[in-house]
Amino acid sequence: xxxxxxxxxxxxxxxxxxxxxxxxxxxxxxxxxxxxxxxxxxxxxxxxxxxxxxxxxxxxxxxxxxxxxxxxxxxxxxxxxxxxxxxxxxxxxxxxxxxxxxxxxxxxxxxxxxxxxxxxxxxxxxxxxxxxxxxxxxxxxxxxxxxxxxxxxxxxxxxxxxxxxxxxxxxxxxxxxxxxxxxxxxxxxxxxxxxxxxxxxxxxxxxxxxxxxxxxxxxxxxxx
Amino acid sequence: xxxxxxxxxxxxxxxxxxxxxxxxxxxxxxxxxxxxxxxxxxxxxxxxxxxxxxxxxxxxxxxxxxxxxxxxxxxxxxxxxxxxxxxxxxxxxxxxxxxxxxxxxxxxxxxxxxxxxxxxxxxxxxxxxxxxxxxxxxxxxxxxxxxxxxxxxxxxxxxxxxxxxxxxxxxxxxxxxxxxxxxxxxxxxxxxxxxxxxxxxxxxxxxxxxxxxxxxxxxxxxxxxxxxxxxxxxxxxxxxxxxxxxxxxxxxxxxxxxxxxxxxxxxxxxxxxxxxxxxxxxxxxxxxxxxxxxxxxxxxxxxxxxxxxxxxxxxxxxxxxxxxxxxxxxxxxxxxxxxxxxxxxxxxxxxxxxxxxxxxxxxxxxxxxxxxxxxxxxxxxxxxxxxxxxxxxxxxxxxxxxxxxxxxxxxxxxxxxxxx
Numbered sequence: 001x002x003x004x005x006x007x008x009x010x011x012x013x014x015x016x017x018x019x020x021x022x023x024x025x026x027x028x029x030x031x032x033x034x035x036x037x038x039x040x041x042x043x044x045x046x047x048x049x050x051x052x053x054x055x056x057x058x059x060x061x062x063x064x065x066x067x068x069x070x071x072x073x074x075x076x077x078x079x080x081x082x083x084x085x086x087x088x089x090x091x092x093x094x095x096x097x098x099x100x101x102x103x104x105x106x107x108x109x110x111x112x113x114x115x116x117x118x119x120x121x122x123x124x125x126x127x128x129x130x131x132x133x134x135x136x137x138x139x140x141x142x143x144x145x146x147x148x149x150x151x152x153x154x155x156x157x158x159x160x161x162x163x164x165x166x167x168x169x170x171x172x173x174x175x176x177x178x179x180x181x182x183x184x185x186x187x188x189x190x191x192x193x194x195x196x197x198x199x200x201x202x203x204x205x206x207x208x209x210x211x212x213x214x215x216x217x218x219x220x221x222x223x224x
Numbered sequence: 225x226x227x228x229x230x231x232x233x234x235x236x237x238x239x240x241x242x243x244x245x246x247x248x249x250x251x252x253x254x255x256x257x258x259x260x261x262x263x264x265x266x267x268x269x270x271x272x273x274x275x276x277x278x279x280x281x282x283x284x285x286x287x288x289x290x291x292x293x294x295x296x297x298x299x300x301x302x303x304x305x306x307x308x309x310x311x312x313x314x315x316x317x318x319x320x321x322x323x324x325x326x327x328x329x330x331x332x333x334x335x336x337x338x339x340x341x342x343x344x345x346x347x348x349x350x351x352x353x354x355x356x357x358x359x360x361x362x363x364x365x366x367x368x369x370x371x372x373x374x375x376x377x378x379x380x381x382x383x384x385x386x387x388x389x390x391x392x393x394x395x396x397x398x399x400x401x402x403x404x405x406x407x408x409x410x411x412x413x414x415x416x417x418x419x420x421x422x423x424x425x426x427x428x429x430x431x432x433x434x435x436x437x438x439x440x441x442x443x444x445x446x447x448x449x450x451x452x453x454x455x456x457x458x459x460x461x462x463x464x465x466x467x468x469x470x471x472x473x474x475x476x477x478x479x480x481x482x483x484x485x486x487x488x489x490x491x492x493x494x495x496x497x498x499x500x501x502x503x504x505x506x507x508x509x510x511x512x513x514x515x516x517x518x519x520x521x522x523x524x525x526x527x528x529x530x531x532x533x534x535x536x537x538x539x540x541x542x543x544x545x546x547x548x549x550x551x552x553x554x555x556x557x558x559x560x561x562x563x564x565x566x567x568x569x570x571x572x573x574x575x576x577x578x579x580x581x582x583x584x585x586x587x588x589x590x591x592x593x594x595x596x597x598x599x600x601x602x603x604x605x606x607x608x609x610x611x612x613x614x615x616x617x618x619x620x621x622x623x624x625x626x627x628x629x630x631x632x633x634x635x636x637x638x639x640x641x642x643x644x
Contacts, residue, residue: 050638055547076551083549090641094544098240108548110229155548 001162001195002029002052007061009047009218021047023218024061031162034189034196036206039215046167048215049199053086053165054078083112087156087164087194089185091171093148095140095155102127102136105154112159119158126154130184146177150184157188163195164188170205182208225554234561237534248523248530249570255520256574256617257581262516263613264582264603266509270502272600277498282368283470286491288328288337288484289463290320319460324489331483333468333476338365339461341447343454346412346420348440350396358411360389364441365465374401375429383446386425390438393430401430415454423450466491520617524624527566531559531628535635542632543640552633559629560622567621571614579605 009022021044029035039045050056052063054070063070065085073081095104102123109119127133130150135143143151149169156164166185170178182205189196198209206212214222238245325337341363347355364387366380378385388396388404398404404427413421423446431438451459468480477493484491492500535542542555582603589602 053547055638079546079549079551081549082547088547090544092540092641094540094641096541096544098236107545110233111225111545111548111550111554113226113229115226 001031001066003064004028004048004052005062005064007048007051007063008059009044009051009056010059013059021218022051022058025215025218025220027213027220027223029195029197031195032189032193033211034186034198034209035211035213036198036200036209037213037215038200038203038206040201043215044218045199045215047218049165049167049197052197053088053163054082083108084159085162087159087161089149089152089156089164089166089169091168093145093152093172095148095151097139097141099140100136101132101138101140101143101151104140104151105158107155108159122158123154126158127151129157129188130154144177145173146181149173149177149181153181153184153188157192157194160192161194163197165197165199167199168201169198170200170202178205225550230554230557231561234558234565237538237558238562238565244530244533245566248526248566249573251523251526252520252567252570252617252621253523253574253577255516255518255523256571256613257578258519259513259516259613259616260575260578260605260610261582261585261603262509262512263609264578264605266505266512267606267609268601268603270505270509271604272597273501273505274498275599277494277501282365282494284468284472285365285367286334286466286468286480286493287463287497288320288466289490289492290324291485291488291490319462320464321460322458325464327487328464328466328484328489331480331487333472333480334466335469336467338363338444338465338467339448339459340463340465341444341451341459341461343413343447343450346414348392348396348409348411350407350409352410354395355412356392356395358392358440360439361411361447362439362441363444363447365444365467367467370439370441371432373430373432375405375427378428378441378443380443380445383443383449384423384425385428385443387429387431387441388427389431389440390433392440404430413450413454416456421450421453520620523570524567524620527563527621527624528627530566531563531625532631534562535559535628535632538632539635539640539643542635543637543643546635546637547641555635556629556633559632560625563621563625563629564618565621567618567624568614570621571617574617575610575613 005026007022007025008020011017011019011021025044025048037045037048047056051058051070052065054065054073057071065081068081070078070081096107099107102120105123105126106119109122114122124133124136127136130153132147132150132154135147135151140148140151149172152169153164164185169185170181173181185196185198186208188194196209198205200206212222212224213220320339325339328334328337342361345358345361348358349355364378364380369377372387373390375387378387386409388409390401392409393399393401393404396404396409398407407427408424409427410422410424413423415421425442431441468477472480481491545555546552582605586602590600594600594602
């Protein structure tokens, strides 16, 4: 599904503070897999995720998403691509504080241009999937950390994406809540067949995934 | 994104920090309020002056004044005496006589020239019981039209007919303007020898109140006769009236005025005078408006400031929206509309407040300082002057929003999400 070949990313190319984040990474991820990308901070794992999620352009190399070469797309095509095919779950949640739960979940559909009644219907379904429907009218900042992350997951699955990129999804949660969030993500992987790519430095979490990819200094040092 | 969703998003963002939005709108509001009032005042005064001046309708009548021949240079050398080339330095020395009338009459397209006679009258009375001073006595020239309260203008051939001023109705015991019609009044004049002369007139019309005041008019020939009797000779006149064909083309009129100028006179039609007054009012209004516009521009800078702060505060959020698939131009439009809405609401509230304050001032003025000026509304707010104000404030908002909107739209989603 995702095929990365010889990917290189250099920040501030040609400037004094030039920094090579990825030094030729190749990997392949199949549909429906759960993959952990492991590494310390600064290892390049986030950069890899950003490139695979079409948030950034590589300096060199190629990413194929099905038959699409990601960096050949225009900015508008890339935006549409992210909106339709990719879901994001972030460590810091990034919920809109001035919107309530259901409005937050509706955001990606609103960006897509879906009608209001349609997106509310879909958002309610997504909230039910993460067992948060009872909080649909709460303000985002009235929720606990675990509840916030559930809403984020609902926001990620409401567009029925093929892949979810989860960037340290349990980083701001206590271990018990984090465990539940991870279980939820795996459940969605099983029931909906969504490919799950987990970016983390937590080995315990990574061990739950089918595959682990270790990254250090911009290179894959181990795959299992 | 759907247009309705974009507008709603902008609106929600504005309501996020209501106090800040309110204060930003306030600056635009104050500017718009001022602009509405200055515009309203200008429109009101212009409307009134035009109504009053155009109420005096004299088709084809041209006012002629002598072109002043100032000494060429007050600091220059004394010139040699020449009786045929005398220069007048002050207006008081100027008076137009029969010689001037003949000169002007010779110009093509001028049908008749009238001097101005204003003999001093001692008093006006109905029954010799109560006598009242009368000092706004003016001549009636055929073709002159002023607002009438009742009746008609005097017949130019009947020296005994009079158009009575509205002001004298009460003191002469007439209840209604129409009661005066057909009645007679006496006016008594005095000459330089101290002799008195009593003339009896029949009231054929009553002139209405106007900005120029309500005047009593008597036929030109009658006043000429009185004037001659008073001083024993033909009297000079500061201005002359020339009657032209009302259907003269613009070119013919320009040519006529040119000829007058060559002969040493200035000619101005009623239209010229209205235009002159309007130019003065427009200039005053422009200066007042300039102050208000400066306030609105300051308000625009406030909008830039507020939105830039908002972009910094919402960096994470903008990053997220872009990651979720929002396009650059959509981010731009959301911020631009926020600015537009600030301008719009500032404009709407400013205009509404301006109109309310304006009506308050109108009410106050009409019961105090402008009590006697009927038909004068100090401030008027025509739609064609209100709409441009609103469009103007929205435009200022939009321009002010451009910089923050570009900044927001160019944010890189990764950097934006990374920022704490």
